[in-house]
Structure formats: C-alpha cells, structure tokens
Amino acid sequence: MKRTSRDIRRGNRNELLRYVIARSPVSRQELAAATGLSLATVANLVGELLERGVLVEVGFEDSDGGRPRGLVAMRADGGALIGVDVAETYIHVELFDLALRLLARAEEPLSESENRPEQVVGHITSGVRAVLDQAGVDIRLVLGAGVSMPGQVEREGGLSVFAPNWNWRDVPLRDLLAGALDFPVYLDNPLMACTVAELWFGAARGCDDVIVVNLGTGVGAGIAVGGSLYRGFSNTAGEWGHTTLVLDGRVCHCGAMGCVEAYVGAPGILNTLREVDPDSAILQLDQATAIGALADALAKEDAAALETVKRTARYLGVAVGNLVNLLNPQVIVLSSWVAARLGTALLSGMREAVAEHALPRPLEHTRIMLCPIATNAVSLGAATFALEGALAPGKA
Amino acid sequence: MKRTSRDIRRGNRNELLRYVIARSPVSRQELAAATGLSLATVANLVGELLERGVLVEVGFEDSDGGRPRGLVAMRADGGALIGVDVAETYIHVELFDLALRLLARAEEPLSESENRPEQVVGHITSGVRAVLDQAGVDIRLVLGAGVSMPGQVEREGGLSVFAPNWNWRDVPLRDLLAGALDFPVYLDNPLMACTVAELWFGAARGCDDVIVVNLGTGVGAGIAVGGSLYRGFSNTAGEWGHTTLVLDGRVCHCGAMGCVEAYVGAPGILNTLREVDPDSAILQLDQATAIGALADALAKEDAAALETVKRTARYLGVAVGNLVNLLNPQVIVLSSWVAARLGTALLSGMREAVAEHALPRPLEHTRIMLCPIATNAVSLGAATFALEGALAPGKA
Numbered sequence: 001m002k003r004t005s006r007d008i009r010r011g012n013r014n015e016l017l018r019y020v021i022a023r024s025p026v027s028r029q030e031l032a033a034a035t036g037l038s039l040a041t042v043a044n045l046v047g048e049l050l051e052r053g054v055l056v057e058v059g060f061e062d063s064d065g066g067r068p069r070g071l072v073a074m075r076a077d078g079g080a081l082i083g084v085d086v087a088e089t090y091i092h093v094e095l096f097d098l099a100l101r102l103l104a105r106a107e108e109p110l111s112e113s114e115n116r117p118e119q120v121v122g123h124i125t126s127g128v129r130a131v132l133d134q135a136g137v138d139i140r141l142v143l144g145a146g147v148s149m150p151g152q153v154e155r156e157g158g159l160s161v162f163a164p165n166w167n168w169r170d171v172p173l174r175d176l177l178a179g180a181l182d183f184p185v186y187l188d189n190p191l192m193a194c195t196v197a198e199l200w201f202g203a204a205r206g207c208d209d210v211i212v213v214n215l216g217t218g219v220g221a222g223i224a225v226g227g228s229l230y231r232g233f234s235n236t237a238g239e240w241g242h243t244t245l246v247l248d249g250r251v252c253h254c255g256a257m258g259c260v261e262a263y264v265g266a267p268g269i270l271n272t273l274r275e276v277d278p279d280s281a282i283l284q285l286d287q288a289t290a291i292g293a294l295a296d297a298l299a300k301e302d303a304a305a306l307e308t309v310k311r312t313a314r315y316l317g318v319a320v321g322n323l324v325n326l327l328n329p330q331v332i333v334l335s336s337w338v339a340a341r342l343g344t345a346l347l348s349g350m351r352e353a354v355a356e357h358a359l360p361r362p363l364e365h366t367r368i369m370l371c372p373i374a375t376n377a378v379s380l381g382a383a384t385f386a387l388e389g390a391l392a393p394g395k396a
Numbered sequence: 397m398k399r400t401s402r403d404i405r406r407g408n409r410n411e412l413l414r415y416v417i418a419r420s421p422v423s424r425q426e427l428a429a430a431t432g433l434s435l436a437t438v439a440n441l442v443g444e445l446l447e448r449g450v451l452v453e454v455g456f457e458d459s460d461g462g463r464p465r466g467l468v469a470m471r472a473d474g475g476a477l478i479g480v481d482v483a484e485t486y487i488h489v490e491l492f493d494l495a496l497r498l499l500a501r502a503e504e505p506l507s508e509s510e511n512r513p514e515q516v517v518g519h520i521t522s523g524v525r526a527v528l529d530q531a532g533v534d535i536r537l538v539l540g541a542g543v544s545m546p547g548q549v550e551r552e553g554g555l556s557v558f559a560p561n562w563n564w565r566d567v568p569l570r571d572l573l574a575g576a577l578d579f580p581v582y583l584d585n586p587l588m589a590c591t592v593a594e595l596w597f598g599a600a601r602g603c604d605d606v607i608v609v610n611l612g613t614g615v616g617a618g619i620a621v622g623g624s625l626y627r628g629f630s631n632t633a634g635e636w637g638h639t640t641l642v643l644d645g646r647v648c649h650c651g652a653m654g655c656v657e658a659y660v661g662a663p664g665i666l667n668t669l670r671e672v673d674p675d676s677a678i679l680q681l682d683q684a685t686a687i688g689a690l691a692d693a694l695a696k697e698d699a700a701a702l703e704t705v706k707r708t709a710r711y712l713g714v715a716v717g718n719l720v721n722l723l724n725p726q727v728i729v730l731s732s733w734v735a736a737r738l739g740t741a742l743l744s745g746m747r748e749a750v751a752e753h754a755l756p757r758p759l760e761h762t763r764i765m766l767c768p769i770a771t772n773a774v775s776l777g778a779a780t781f782a783l784e785g786a787l788a789p790g791k792a
Contacts, residue, residue: 008404152757162757209629221722225621232724233605239721244714244753246643256717256753271731318640321652325635326617327720328628357640357652361548361558362632 012037013045014388017054017074018200021100024073025058046072051266054098069214074099079390080137082145083383084124084184085190085376088165088217089288091120093127094379095135098143100201100387102375104134115166117176125180143390144184148193149173150218152236155347158187164253165217171180186385190214191238193231193381194335194371197223199229200384202373203333211329212371213320214337215346217287219265221323241265245319263315266291266338272311277304288337295341298395313346317353324358325364335371336378343370407431407624410784413450413470414596417496420469421454432480436498443467449474450494450787470495475786476533478579479543479779480520481586481772484561484613485664485684487516489523490775491531494539496597496783498771500530513572521576539786540580542778544589545569548632554583559647561613582781586610587634588625588765589777591733595625596780598729598769605725608767609636609716611734611742615661615721634681637661641715659711662687662734668707673700684733691737709742713749720754720762731767732774733748739766 012035019034020026028046032039049055056075060068076099085092108123124147132139144378151163158174177185195212198204204224206213212222221240223230231237241261242254249258250271259389262268265288273280273294280295299307320332334343347370354368371377408431415430416422417435424442428435442588452471456464472495487504499619504519505567520543528535542579547559554570573581586747591608594600600608600620611771617636624725627633637657638650645654662683669676669690678689693701716728743766750764767773 154769209633223723225626228535230621230723232758234724234754234761235760237605237722237724239724239755239758242721242753242755244641247641247645247711247714249643312550315643320642322639322718324631325638327619327626328630328635329631330629357638359632359635359638359650362628362630362635365630 008381009045010388010392012041013049013391015047015227016042018205020055020072020074022205024099026070026073027063027069027071028063029063029069034123042253048275052391065137076101079143080135080141081143081383081386081390082128083193083376083379083386084127084145084147084379085193085378085382086120086124086147086149087190088150090235091123091127092376092379093124093131094376094383095131095137096380096383098387100380100383102283103137104131105376105379106130106134115168117168117173121173121176121180124177134385139182140361142183142336144186144386145177145181146186146193146385147173147177148188148190148378148382150190153187153189155188155362156237157184158185160187184386184389186382186389188385189217190336190378190384191220191222192231192235193379193385194377195224195229195238195381196384197333197373197377197381198222198333198371199224199227201380202371202377203367203369204331207330209327209329210331210333211323211327212333212335213323213339214336215264215266215316215334215343216336217266219261223327240323241318243322245315245318247324260319264312264319264338268315269308269312269338269342271295272306273304274317276307280304290336291341295345298342300347309342309345310349312342313349314353316346317350318357320368321354321357321363324354324362328362329366332366332368333371334369335373339370405441406784406788408437409445409787412438412441412625413556413783414601416451416470417470417596418497418601421467422469423457423459423465423467425459425465444462448787461537461544464686472497473740475539476531476537477539477779477782477786478524478527479589479772479775479777479782480523480541480543481589481774481778482516482520482543482545483586484546487519487523488529488775489520490772490779491527491533492776493780494783495666496776496779499533500527501772501775502526502530511564513556513564513567513569517569517572517576520573526575527618535578536577540582540782541573542582542584542589542781542785543569543573544584544586544778545773546586548608549583549585550584555582556583580782580785582778582785584778584781585614586612586732586774587618588627588631589771589775589781590626591620591634591777592780593769593773593777594618594674594731594767595620595623595755595785597776598767598773599763599765600727600729603726606727606729607719607723607725608729608731609719609735610732611660611662611712611730611739614730615657619723636715636719639715639718641711641718656711656715660708660715664711665704665708665734665738668711669700669704672707676700687737691741694738694741705738705741706745707737709745710749712742713746714753715749716746716764717750717753717759720750720758724758725762728764729767731769 032042076097078098081096095104106127152161160171204210210224219241246258250262252259252262429437472493475490491500502523548557556567598604606620611713615637642654646658648655
C-alpha cells in the first residue's frame with residue numbers, strides 16, 4: 001500500500017530513462033526540467049545509471065556563458081534486450097539494443113495444434129536464436145527477455161496461470177524457458193506490455209492517466225494511473241473486453257452474455273458481418289485474413305463492409321465512452337492488429353457514439369488516437385519489462 | 397506526473413494519521429510496523445504533527461524490558477473540523493473534533509425551489525452555526541470545512557462547475573462561503589468524499605485498490621488506487637452511473653440511453669417497480685420516501701417489491717461485475733442512502749449476476765460489502781478534506 005522511497009526511486013528512474021531514450025543526448029539540467037525532478041535527484045540517478053553502464057557520457061554543451069553541461073545518452077551497446085509476443089497464431093521475437101532500438105525480428109507461425117508448453121518454448125528459443133544470428137549479437141550481451149503471454153499471468157512466479165485459448169493452467173513458462181535460455185525472463189501479458197510501450201515510446205509519453213484499448217482476437221484496456229501501469233489487486237485489471245455492453249446480448253466465449261469483446265473482438269466483428277451479409281465470402285477466411293479482407297472491401301466501399309464497420313464503430317464508441325466516464329483519462333490509444341487494419345475507419349466512425357455516451361466534462365479532456373508505434377508494441381513493451389528487470393534492486 | 401517527495405510525504409502522513417485515528421494511543425514503533433514506513437520517517441512525521449498541535453504525547457508503554465515507548469494520540473481538542481453534504485433535498489452539516497469524532501450534526505431540508513446559490517450558502521452557514529451552538533465550540537477553533545457538492549467541481553478554484561439537478565454552472569461556491577464563514581472551505585464532490593471516508597474510517601482502511609459504489613438519486617463509483625483517491629485527468633473520474641449497461645436501453649437524464657444510473661439510481665429502481673406493478677401506491681410518494689416504502693414492502697415479502705429488488709440486484713450485479721473485470725479491486729463498498737435502505741437485499745440478490753459476469757480470477761480477490769460507517773460518510777469524508785487542507789504545506 002504505502003509507497004516506499006524505493007518505489008519512488010524506481011518510478012523516477014523509469015521516467016528519466018524514458019526521456020533519455022527519447023532525446024539522447026541530454027544534459028542533467030534538461031532532464032530535471034523535463035521530469036520535474038530536482039537536479040540533485042537527477043544527478044544521483046544519472047550517476048547510478050552511468051556506473052551500471054546503462055548511460056554513457058557523450059560530450060558537453062554550452063550553457064549561455066555558464067559552465068559547459070555534460071551530456072549523457074543511453075549506452076546502446078551496453079547490452080541487448082529481447083521482447084517476445086506470444087499470440088494465438090504466432091510468436092514474434094524482437095531484439096533491441098539498450099536504447100530500445102530494434103536490431104532484428106523473427107516471427108514463428110503457430111499452427112492450431114502447436115500449443116503444448118514445450119512447443120511454445122521451442123518456438124520462442126528458435127526465434128531468439130534467429131534474431132541473435134541476424135544481428136550478430138552475442139547471447140552473453142542479453143540482459144533479459146520480456147515474454148508477453150495471453151491470458152492471466154503470475155509475474156512473480158513466472159506462471160501462465162490461465163491461457164484461455166490453449167487451456168493452459170499454471171504452466172511454469174519462465175522456468176521452462178530458463179532451461180533453454182541463459183538470461184532472465186520476465187513474464188507478463190500483452191495488455192500490460194502494449195500499455196508500457198505507449199508510456200515509454202508512444203502516445204502516452206509524459207501522460208498521467210492513459211488507457212490503451214487493445215483490439216485483437218480478444219480485447220482489453222491497459223490502464224495507466226499517474227504515468228504508471230495499473231495492475232489491480234491480482235494483476236488482472238483491464239478486462240474491459242468482458243464488461244457488459246448489451247445486457248443479455250451475444251454469447252461471449254467467456255461464458256457471459258453481451259460482453260464488449262463479443263462485439264469488437266475480431267470474431268465479434270465477423271459475427272456482425274454475418275448479421276449484415278450471411279453469404280459474405282469473407283466469412284470463409286481465417287480470422288486474421290478475414291479482417292484484412294474486410295479492410296480491403298471497406299476501401300472499395302463495399303456496402304456490407306461499410307455497414308459492418310459502422311456497427312462495430314458504434315459498439316466500440318459506446319464501450320470507449322464507458323471508459324471516458326469511469327476513468328476520465330487524458331489519452332485513449334487504439335492498439336493491436338485489428339486497430340492497425342480497421343483503426344482509421346473505426347476512429348472516425350466511433351466519434352458520434354462516443355460523444356453521445358461520454359459526458360462532456362471528461363470527454364473534453366480526452367484525446368482518442370491510434371497507436372503511433374510502427375513496430376510490434378507488445379514486443380517493445382515486453383523488452384521494456386526486461387530493461388526494468390535488469391535495473392531492479394539487487395541486480396548488478 | 398512525477399511523484400515528488402512532497403507527495404510522498406503527504407501520502408505517508410495521511411496514512412499515519414489514519415492509523416493514529418483508528419488506534420490512539422499508539423507508539424511510533426507500532427505506527428512503523430502498521431504502515432511499513434521506517435521508524436525514522438515515522439518519528440519525523442510524528443514530530444511535525446506534535447509541533448503543529450495535531451498529535452499529543454499521552455504517556456508510555458512498556459516494551460518487554462526495553463526502554464518504555466512514548467505513546468501519541470490525536471489531539472482531539474486541537475481544533476474542530478466541519479463536513480457538509482449538500483444534496484438535492486437537504487444540506488447535512490457535521491462538526492468533528494480533530495480525531496474526527498462527531499460532536500454535533502444539523503440537517504437543513506431544501507425545498508425544490510431553494511436552489512439558488514445564495515439560498516444554499518444561507519443553509520450551509522445556518523447549519524454551521526447550529527452545530528457550533530449545539531457543541532459549544534468557538535468558531536475560532538474551526539480549522540476548515542469540507543463541502544461536498546453534487547456534480548462536477550473544480551477544487552482548486554472552489555467552483556461548482558456543473559450541478560445537473562440545479563443547472564448551476566461555474567458557481568464560485570467557495571468564495572460565496574468565504575464571505576459568510578471565517579475559515580477555509582474545501583470543495584469536492586460526494587463520490588470523492590465518501591471514498592475518502594472509506595479509506596480513512598471504513599471498509600477500505602489499509603486497502604490499495606478500492607471502489608465505493610455510491611447508490612443514491614445519482615450513482616457513481618469512487619475509485620482508490622494504491623490507497624489514494626483516483627480523480628482522473630480533470631477530477632471527473634467515477635461516472636460509472638453513466639456507463640452503458642443496456643445498449644439502447646432506458647433513457648437516462650444525462651441524455652444517453654441505457655446508463656447504469658437509469659436502472660440502479662433511485663428513480664431507476666422506481667421505474668422498475670412501475671414495470672412490475674404500474675398501480676403500486678409507492679409510486680405516488682416522493683423518491684426518498686418511496687425507497688423506504690419499498691424496503692418496508694420487501695420486509696413484508698410483497699411480491700412486487702421482491703421482483704423489483706430482484707431485477708435491480710441483477711442490474712447492479714452486472715454493472716458491479718464490470719468494475720471487477722475492468723479494475724480488479726480488492727474491495728467494493730456499497731454506500732449512500734439507497735444502499736442503507738436496500739443494501740442487504742441488493743447484496744445477496746446481486747451475487748449470482750456478479751458471478752455470472754465477473755471473471756473468476758479478479759473476482760476471487762474481491763470483497764463486496766456494505767458501507768460500515770454508521771454516520772454520514774459524505775460529511776465525514778468532507779471533514780477529512782478539511783483536515784488534509786489544514787495540514788497542507790504552507791499552512792501554519
């Protein structure tokens with residue numbers, strides 16, 4: 001409950017690092033001005049990060065006749081970080097330098113039958129080997145890997161507590177990976193990962209109260225409060241996909257009825273298409289291809305696609321309006337692969353429903369936008385967890 | 397965004413005070429153990445509060461053969477605090493000592509036509525005079541008054557930005573009161589006030605992630621994160637009453653359709669009764685009397701009352717399930733006057749709907765309970781704002 005000085009120090013350090021990553025090289029004075037921390041605190045944190053080899057002194061700048069100011073930057077080659085996005089149909093692995101710049105990526109497709117833990121571990125390790133080979137990076141430089149795993153995750157124990165699509169329960173994924181990989185592994189879920197990515201690199205940098213609406217097969221809402229991830233009491237906050245939008249509405253795969261996910265998750269969108277045009281050829285395709293085909297049909301102003309997206313945008317707008325009213329956020333970001341394909345149309349289509357359902361006072365302060373991160377936000381956020389882990393107290 | 401050491405100090409001090417208020421007299425050692433703060437931090441904070449006359453040394457206790465430990469308590473007579481709950485139909489004023497013990501209360505009924513700002517100010521000041529007279533407390537002892545005002549409030553400026561039922565816009569209530577009262581006034585809204593009351597005195601003491609569901613004419617959800625009030629970006633967080641429960645459902649007074657409030661606010665409950673039994677005599681009564689009559693009818697197992705409460709409990713259960721899924725709280729408290737009259741029946745009636753709609757993982761950690769505060773939680777929370785205000789930096 002109580003925040004300790006250690007929590008504060010970690011929060012301050014993360015905020016400082018976010019700024020260094022965005023603006024390297026920077027002076028301590030600029031960092032103090034940008035973060036609101038005192039110059040003494042900044043100097044202290046920078047000193048620690050220089051000592052750990054995370055930052056490096058890179059020169060000086062004039063200060064209008066005063067003493068020249070020392071500039072620091074991320075020590076990009078001070079280590080490497082890996083971010084892994086485990087999804088239902090693929091495993092995406094990315095390798096980053098310490099400045100979180102992408103060095104290499106690999107994608108391992110997963111067939112529907114390949115979902116035993118040892119198969120997933122095999123794909124992750126072969127993806128890791130692939131990115132290290134591509135970039136020519138020695139595995140001994142890797143400070144850690146963040147692994148985003150769908151469903152519910154117990155971070156401390158490194159367990160996949162429940163992965164609904166694969167029916168995993170309490171799989172010790174971190175320990176299984178530790179047998180195959182020679183660096184620390186940090187397990188978390190995609191909602192937390194893509195929210196952290198927005199905080200560090202995306203639309204939410206410098207923002208306090210943020211919601212990242214993740215639109216994929218499943219849907220969820222990552223929440224940040226005061227610039228930090230909000231996890232809830234047992235790390236399951238953000239299950240916006242399973243809030244009720246339509247009392248007694250469509251059956252959701254969670255077993256309840258009328259959930260947001262049953263309307264704006266990819267299968268829900270395809271169900272809406274089925275209502276609009278039961279004979280649509282798109283319905284024969286697998287889910288990801290179908291959403292792409294829907295986007296293509298929309299671009300050609302196909303009537304069924306237009307109507308499907310219009311209805312979906314309305315559902316989404318009402319459900320996003322709920323978030324505005326309940327949480328009064330500064331920014332709402334639409335993220336993940338469905339947003340990447342249909343986001344522009346959904347964003348413009350949803351405005352009316354948002355305005356109808358959100359109260360004017362909270363809404364006037366809310367920006368609603370698409371995820372600006374060009375690469376995989378989940379891998380990037382997962383790698384950030386590895387950076388945070390490497391910097392945690394007690395680590396060298 | 398960044399938390400400063402001043403924020404931390406304030407948070408730590410409030411947590412320490414909460415514990416002192418609950419357990420006076422206490423030793424610094426016990427405070428350190430209970431709050432998780434270091435003994436040095438506790439000693440420092442206690443020293444400051446002794447100096448300000450908020451705490452007082454009250455004796456010693458043995459420590460198993462060690463040096464006797466000094467005990468401190470709230471200096472109850474060190475000042476007085478006032479909490480004002482302005483509602484649509486009444487103004488409730490309470491006077492407290494510094495230990496937040498109730499000294500006197502007064503209630504001024506408001507007729508429907510009495511809603512001009514100067515009328516409201518007149519009722520508040522006469523209520524304040526009444527409680528001071530009753531308790532024989534000198535007005536110069538009053539350190540401040542917290543005033544809870546329905547609708548949207550701008551705290552810094554002391555404005556009632558928007559009071560929907562009275563159509564107030566940007567009324568400078570604090571300045572109007574400053575002309576009539578000779579102590580600082582702190583404006584906030586009832587949702588924030590009753591949430592703070594639960595954190596300091598009620599079901600949420602010592603808890604991190606808390607939701608206080610306020611069931612009255614309007615409904616809302618006060619949110620605490622990490623033991624502190626979550627206000628959102630523009631102090632309007634918690635408008636759960638205007639999240640959509642039934643897409644295209646009942647018209648809500650906010651103008652949207654299907655809002656939670658249209659089902660579980662007092663007028664919504666009476667609309668459900670109208671659906672169940674259009675000829676019910678209860679429908680002829682004013683709102684507050686009607687809810688009381690419904691509770692009486694329920695106690696007599698009247699069929700229409702049973703069915704009305706059953707349906708209401710289901711609506712409430714689904715909407716509370718949404719809060720569980722989105723925010724994964726540790727505790728959900730049902731508060732305010734509708735909860736006081738129908739809460740026990742609603743609590744047992746809602747369990748099934750909560751279990752159907754909340755996911756098992758977040759739900760297994762959530763306690764759902766009635767507000768245990770016997771007095772007016774809004775006045776109590778408002779007085780707490782006055783205590784916090786009196787302790788703010790820069791105050792003597």
